[in-house]
Amino acid sequence: MSNYIKFLPSYLIKRYQGWKATGFEENKSWFARMADVDQTPRVMVISCCDSRVHATAMFGVDTGEFFIHRNIANLIPPYKPDGDHHGTSAAVEYGVSSLEVSNLIVLGHSNCGGINGAYHLCKGTKNQKKSIFVHKWLSILQPAYNNISKEGTDEMQIKSLEKESIKISIKNLIEFPFIKESLEKEKLVIHGLWHDIASGELEMLDPSNSNFIKI
Numbered sequence: 001m002s003n004y005i006k007f008l009p010s011y012l013i014k015r016y017q018g019w020k021a022t023g024f025e026e027n028k029s030w031f032a033r034m035a036d037v038d039q040t041p042r043v044m045v046i047s048c049c050d051s052r053v054h055a056t057a058m059f060g061v062d063t064g065e066f067f068i069h070r071n072i073a074n075l076i077p078p079y080k081p082d083g084d085h086h087g088t089s090a091a092v093e094y095g096v097s098s099l100e101v102s103n104l105i106v107l108g109h110s111n112c113g114g115i116n117g118a119y120h121l122c123k124g125t126k127n128q129k130k131s132i133f134v135h136k137w138l139s140i141l142q143p144a145y146n147n148i149s150k151e152g153t154d155e156m157q158i159k160s161l162e163k164e165s166i167k168i169s170i171k172n173l174i175e176f177p178f179i180k181e182s183l184e185k186e187k188l189v190i191h192g193l194w195h196d197i198a199s200g201e202l203e204m205l206d207p208s209n210s211n212f213i214k215i
């Protein structure tokens with residue numbers, strides 16, 4: 001194994017040392033205090049792995065404020081307590097049942113490679129690079145693909161799928177018994193958001209009509 005492990009590239013070491021000497025040093029006592037107590041985030045975010053999605057920057061969030069789980073295309077799989085390894089379901093369970101976050105955000109975004117791949121997989125239009133895990137993961141989106149209008153260009157349909165996927169993820173979330181219980185006891189609320197990378201705009205799912213409205 002040691003043949004495969006290398007030292008960090010120097011630019012990352014320098015960046016870390018820069019943060020340690022400034023951002024950390026200036027807030028040293030605050031970090032020490034945070035380490036002394038359990039984390040108490042009020043918000044959980046499920047966002048895409050995409051490096052352009054930066055939930056903490058968008059909301060000006062500090063260390064300790066957001067409990068974040070990222071996966072390809074910000075999806076919640078259906079509730080399936082079959083004893084297998086379910087990373088997303090485990091993160092959601094921990095966030096809601098142990099940390100007792102009050103707000104659970106599903107954050108989708110524009111230009112999502114995962115959604116694009118799922119669209120073409122469902123449509124059967126593009127030869128995708130063979131995958132062991134990604135295609136299976138993206139198959140969570142089949143019901144979302146079935147729901148979108150097949151009118152308009154691929155680009156328009158992909159944008160619809162980005163938003164529909166957020167609704168499907170929320171639908172799946174509500175089927176988790178511990179989520180349902182927290183929602184019914186009004187200890188938790190769920191939000192659906194879609195972020196446009198190029199314009200910086202953020203749209204919010206309107207619970208009254210299931211449309212997305214600009215914030």
Ligand SMILES: [Zn+2]
Nearest residue numbers: 048050073112
């Ligand atoms: Zn994405």
